Amino acid sequence: MSLVVVTARALLWHGLPTVPPGPTEGLLTFLTLHHVGGDADNGRRLFFYKQELSCLRCHKVNGEGGEVGPEMKGIGTRQKRDYLLESIVDPNKQIAKGYDSVLLVLNNGQTRTGVLKGEDAKEIRLMTAEGKLVTVAKDEVDERHPGKSAMPEDVIKKLSKSELRDLVEFLAGLKEKQ
Numbered sequence: 001m002s003l004v005v006v007t008a009r010a011l012l013w014h015g016l017p018t019v020p021p022g023p024t025e026g027l028l029t030f031l032t033l034h035h036v037g038g039d040a041d042n043g044r045r046l047f048f049y050k051q052e053l054s055c056l057r058c059h060k061v062n063g064e065g066g067e068v069g070p071e072m073k074g075i076g077t078r079q080k081r082d083y084l085l086e087s088i089v090d091p092n093k094q095i096a097k098g099y100d101s102v103l104l105v106l107n108n109g110q111t112r113t114g115v116l117k118g119e120d121a122k123e124i125r126l127m128t129a130e131g132k133l134v135t136v137a138k139d140e141v142d143e144r145h146p147g148k149s150a151m152p153e154d155v156i157k158k159l160s161k162s163e164l165r166d167l168v169e170f171l172a173g174l175k176e177k178q
């Protein structure tokens with residue numbers, strides 16, 4: 001690898017400003033126009049290794065990774081780029097099927113929140129954002145509300161626009177094998 005490439009890589013990792021916080025509408029429009037042509041290899045690196053993002057902690061890619069969110073294998077076949085982009089920028093806009101979150105207020109005043117994994121007459125099973133399975137007895141539950149996406153809303157603040165574009169390029173390229 002030449003020095004130029006190495007320097008460019010270093011700049012890509014450290015040198016770019018992150019996306020400013022605030023309303024995402026304008027950002028979405030900007031990105032929708034510019035989100036083609038990212039660097040999928042860099043996107044893969046971000047997804048697998050960038051600690052602050054920890055995509056892999058919650059998502060599997062071909063079986064490797066966490067279980068809080070959906071498996072990414074084949075997502076480029078199932079979803080369009082706009083959807084992929086929106087899922088990262090604004091996770092609460094659409095919740096992936098089977099990954100609804102619930103917020104439970106218990107009768108001891110504590111709360112539990114996580115992705116709803118199952119329930120029967122007696123108990124509710126959740127997976128927390130840390131990937132822990134939690135079982136709550138229904139007779140301990142005072143209130144039950146729909147929760148926010150278990151995917152963090154602030155991921156976007158840890159990404160530059162070009163990193164975001166690279167991530168979308170990477171995900172869009174995860175095609176289902178024929």
Ligand code: HEC
Nearest residue numbers: 053054055058068069070087091095096099129149150151
């Ligand atoms: C703390 C766990 C967590 C982290 C970290 C996380 N996600 Fe997610 N993600 C989820 C959950 C849960 C869902 C499903 C709920 C939803 O749609 O918001 C989801 C949904 C998605 C979807 C939509 C999937 C579909 O099948 O519809 C995409 C794309 C995605 N995440 C990409 C990413 C990327 C890229 C990163 C890293 C920048 C990331 N996620 C980090 C938990 C996480």
